[in-house]
Amino acid sequence: MAEDVATLDTVAAVPVEARRSSTRWDTLFRLLRHPSFRTGIILTALIVLAAIFVPIISGVDPDKLSMRTRFMPPGAAFLFGTDNFGRSQLARVAYGARLSLLIGTAVVLLNAVFGTLLGALAGYFRRLDNPLMRFNDALMAFPAILLAIALTAVLGRSIPNVILALSIVYVPRTARIVRASVLVIRQMEFVQAAVAAGAGHWRILRRHILPNSMAPLIVQLSFLFAYAVLAEATLSFLGLGAEPPTPTWGNIMAEGRQYMREAPWIITIPGGALAMTVLALNLLGDGLRDVLDPRLKIQQ
Amino acid sequence: MGRVVLNRIIGAVPVVLLVTLITFGLMRLVPGDPTAALTGLSGTPQEREQLRKDLGLDQPYYVQLVKWYADLARGDLGRSILLGQSVTKATFERLPISLALSAYALVLTLVLGLLSGILAALRQNTWLDQAAMVFAMLGISLPNFWLGLMMIVLFSVHLGWLPTGGYVPFTEDPIGWLRTTTMPAISLALLQVGLLARITRSTMLEVLRQDYVRTARAKGLPNYLVVGKHALANTMIPVVTIIGIIVSLLISGSVVTETVFSIPGVGQLLTSAILNRDYPMIQGGLLFVTLVLVGINILVDIAYAWLDPRVRYDG
Numbered sequence: 008m009a010e011d012v013a014t015l016d017t018v019a020a021v022p023v024e025a026r027r028s029s030t031r032w033d034t035l036f037r038l039l040r041h042p043s044f045r046t047g048i049i050l051t052a053l054i055v056l057a058a059i060f061v062p063i064i065s066g067v068d069p070d071k072l073s074m075r076t077r078f079m080p081p082g083a084a085f086l087f088g089t090d091n092f093g094r095s096q097l098a099r100v101a102y103g104a105r106l107s108l109l110i111g112t113a114v115v116l117l118n119a120v121f122g123t124l125l126g127a128l129a130g131y132f133r134r135l136d137n138p139l140m141r142f143n144d145a146l147m148a149f150p151a152i153l154l155a156i157a158l159t160a161v162l163g164r165s166i167p168n169v170i171l172a173l174s175i176v177y178v179p180r181t182a183r184i185v186r187a188s189v190l191v192i193r194q195m196e197f198v199q200a201a202v203a204a205g206a207g208h209w210r211i212l213r214r215h216i217l218p219n220s221m222a223p224l225i226v227q228l229s230f231l232f233a234y235a236v237l238a239e240a241t242l243s244f245l246g247l248g249a250e251p252p253t254p255t256w257g258n259i260m261a262e263g264r265q266y267m268r269e270a271p272w273i274i275t276i277p278g279g280a281l282a283m284t285v286l287a288l289n290l291l292g293d294g295l296r297d298v299l300d301p302r303l304k305i306q307q
Numbered sequence: 308m309g310r311v312v313l314n315r316i317i318g319a320v321p322v323v324l325l326v327t328l329i330t331f332g333l334m335r336l337v338p339g340d341p342t343a344a345l346t347g348l349s350g351t352p353q354e355r356e357q358l359r360k361d362l363g364l365d366q367p368y369y370v371q372l373v374k375w376y377a378d379l380a381r382g383d384l385g386r387s388i389l390l391g392q393s394v395t396k397a398t399f400e401r402l403p404i405s406l407a408l409s410a411y412a413l414v415l416t417l418v419l420g421l422l423s424g425i426l427a428a429l430r431q432n433t434w435l436d437q438a439a440m441v442f443a444m445l446g447i448s449l450p451n452f453w454l455g456l457m458m459i460v461l462f463s464v465h466l467g468w469l470p471t472g473g474y475v476p477f478t479e480d481p482i483g484w485l486r487t488t489t490m491p492a493i494s495l496a497l498l499q500v501g502l503l504a505r506i507t508r509s510t511m512l513e514v515l516r517q518d519y520v521r522t523a524r525a526k527g528l529p530n531y532l533v534v535g536k537h538a539l540a541n542t543m544i545p546v547v548t549i550i551g552i553i554v555s556l557l558i559s560g561s562v563v564t565e566t567v568f569s570i571p572g573v574g575q576l577l578t579s580a581i582l583n584r585d586y587p588m589i590q591g592g593l594l595f596v597t598l599v600l601v602g603i604n605i606l607v608d609i610a611y612a613w614l615d616p617r618v619r620y621d622g
Contacts, residue, residue: 145325148604149597152559153577157593160581161336237450241563244452246582264456271460278453286448293444 037298044294050287054280058104061097069098069254078270088272090263099254100277106255107236107284110170114235115228117174118181123217123224125178126185131193131212140186143179151176155238159247166249169242173235184227188220195219222299229295233288240281256281311612315605323601330594331375334586335368358388362587384591389583394591398573404474405565405572408495409557411488415496416503416553421546423500424507429534431512439504446501451560455494455567462490472569491568495560499553506549511542544615551604558596 038044062069072092081088087096129139146154158172192198193216201211242248243257251258256277263273342355342364359365363374378385384394427439463471469490475483514520515538523533565574573592580588 141321142325145322145329148322148326148601149329149593150555150559150600153562153593153596156562156577156581157333157589158336160584160589161333161586163338233448240450241452245563245566245578260453260456267456267460268464271464274453274456275460278450278456282449282453285450286444289444289448 034298038294041294041298043290044298047287047290047292047294050283051291054104054284054287055108058101058108061101062105065095065098065101067095067098069094069102070252071095078266080270081272081276087276088270090259090270090273091266096259096273096276099259100256100280102254103256103259103277104280104284106166106249106253107239107281110166110173110239111232111235113170114173114177115232117170118178118231119224119228121174121178122181123185125182126187127189127212127217129182130186130189131208131216136186140183143182146175146179147183149176151234152238152241155242156245156247159242164247164250166253169239169248172242173238176238177231177234181224181227181231184223185220188223189216192216192219226292226296226300229288229292233285233292236281236288237285308613312609315608319601319605323598326597326601327376327379327594330590330597331372333593334590337586384595385587387580387585387588387591389580389585389588394588394595397576397588398592398595401571401573401576404476404570405561405574407477407484408488408491408565408570408572409554409561411492412495412499412557412561413553415492416499416557419496420500420503421507424504425511425534425539425542427504427508428511428515436508440508443501443504446497446499446504449497451494451498452563452567454497455491455564458490458494459567472567474570474572487568487570491564491570494567495557495564498560499556502549502556503546503553507542507546510545511538514538514541517541544611547607547611547614551600551607554603555600558600 071094073089073094077089077091079089081096087100089096090099125139125143129136129143155172155176158175159168162168162172198211198215201215206214239248239255240257240260243255244261245257246261248255248257251262259277260274263270263277266273342350342358342362346354346358363371366374382395384398386392387394387397390397423439423442427436430436459471462469469486473487475487477484520533520538523537528537561572562574562577564570565572566578569575573596577589577592579585580592
């Protein structure tokens with residue numbers, strides 16, 4: 008839940024007049040009135056709460072094997088049923104949610120830092136623009152998932168490697184968006200005024216340009232969270248995520264695939280959880296986009 | 308027009324050079340000794356040494372790089388360790404299957420995406436609009452491999468209507484081809500259907516507000532002409548630009564979809580290369596697909612300039 012509050016806080020600080028608290032509240036209220044945002048934030052909150060509390064409350068070890076309880080369908084004893092090793096699917100799906108959210112958050116944070124840095128450098132220092140953006144274009148020429156597949160295949164299976172691969176794939180896309188808004192803002196009169204007043208590059212970037220180019224970034228990051236969660240599940244499903252028996256949603260589905268006939272719930276439930284998470288984040292992103300950056304509404 | 312084509316091709320040169328350079332660098336990211344992973348636990352030092360020689364890994368980097376570009380210039384993407392076959396040949400052998408599946412999915416994408424987007428825009432804020440947009444949102448959010456598995460559970464395992472996987476070439480048995488490719492094509496297309504429907508809807512709404520559409524209505528043209536002739540042509544322009552994105556998503560999606568439905572295409576070739584740590588195949592396959600995509604994007608830009616004179620004259 009703490010995450011959601013933090014998100015709302017940054018969101019509210021976005022517009023140009025952010026220092027005036029009335030606008031901050033105004034943005035918040037407009038967001039909360041937006042139907043997709045409302046649905047998205049409630050769903051996201053529920054998923055985050057479940058990821059935090061279900062493992063604590065149930066107290067079931069997701070790795071506990073039990074041959075007597077193999078292939079139990081969802082019911083009173085096991086809410087989400089059990090798998091081929093008799094492991095509780097509820098515990099495994101809940102731990103999977105933690106891993107998905109953890110990886111998504113890490114990718115989003117790395118993108119926020121490096122995407123902003125590269126985008127700001129390319130957009131502000133014109134001499135850096137060409138070399139940085141050529142390299143960016145080249146990385147973006149690869150199909151996203153395919154590049155992530157190749158990178159994880161080469162780096163080896165582990166959660167840090169998945170985070171690294173997804174960041175390499177998505178940072179260029181984030182940098183491009185930040186660069187575009189920095190290019191617009193740096194031409195504005197208040198920036199020229201700051202230059203005239205003798206402000207240094209660092210101060211102009213940090214105090215004047217970046218705070219005013221955050222809206223598209225925040226919209227991008229919320230969609231990025233959805234892509235990252237989906238991409239991580241895809242990589243795990245293909246056998247490129249964390250090593251089994253780590254209960255990522257992709258791993259659970261890859262293992263459950265063999266038992267599709269006898270125990271379809273093994274793949275149905277984690278896939279449903281994944282779909283719900285991605286849906287929640289996309290709804291959230293739609294709402295943020297409409298409220299923070301209405302110009303993008305046409306393009307998407 | 309010739310200038311647009313030329314500019315676009317020249318503009319792609321640095322991207323292609325960097326893409327090939329990055330792909331070359333990829334192999335060097337393998338931690339430790341890649342030959343150890345390739346020969347497995349049973350590999351003797353002699354075997355590793357031989358493999359290192361075969362792959363040219365015993366040479367200095369600049370020699371490897373020169374060789375990489377010399378091979379590329381001859382269309383040689385290296386040799387697959389697993390198949391003992393050239394990467395180019397292995398890819399081209401399986402390409403028709405992937406192309407047939409992608410073409411089927413692309414047709415579904417265009418028909419369903421454009422149709423639902425246009426209908427939603429024409430009936431803005433009605434139940435039809437809302438249903439189309441909920442459908443589009445689900446298309447964007449549902450993981451395509453999960454959707455594929457769910458269809459297998461329903462249509463193959465429970466109802467027994469369609470096979471769980473495999474592939475029958477169209478030329479041998481068109482009905483069999485449809486039976487084996489319909490579920491994969493649907494699961495592959497749904498994401499792109501959702502994206503296209505949303506973009507078509509918002510573009511169409513924008514176009515319908517333009518003055519020339521009002522003029523067309525004012526002079527008494529019937530609705531089907533206003534929409535079909537005046538609005539639709541201009542709705543197509545932004546839609547063409549995302550065709551590149553759609554094809555990119557189709558290619559990435561087919562890797563997963565072919566694995567789920569056991570279709571022996573390029574996607575499955577790549578997945579089996581991954582599982583067997585066949586690095587030259589991964590490297591060559593990635594480069595092949597990316598270069599095809601760069602080519603498609605050039606074609607899209609040219610088509611864009613051809614469709615929209617404003618782009619042509621601004622250069």
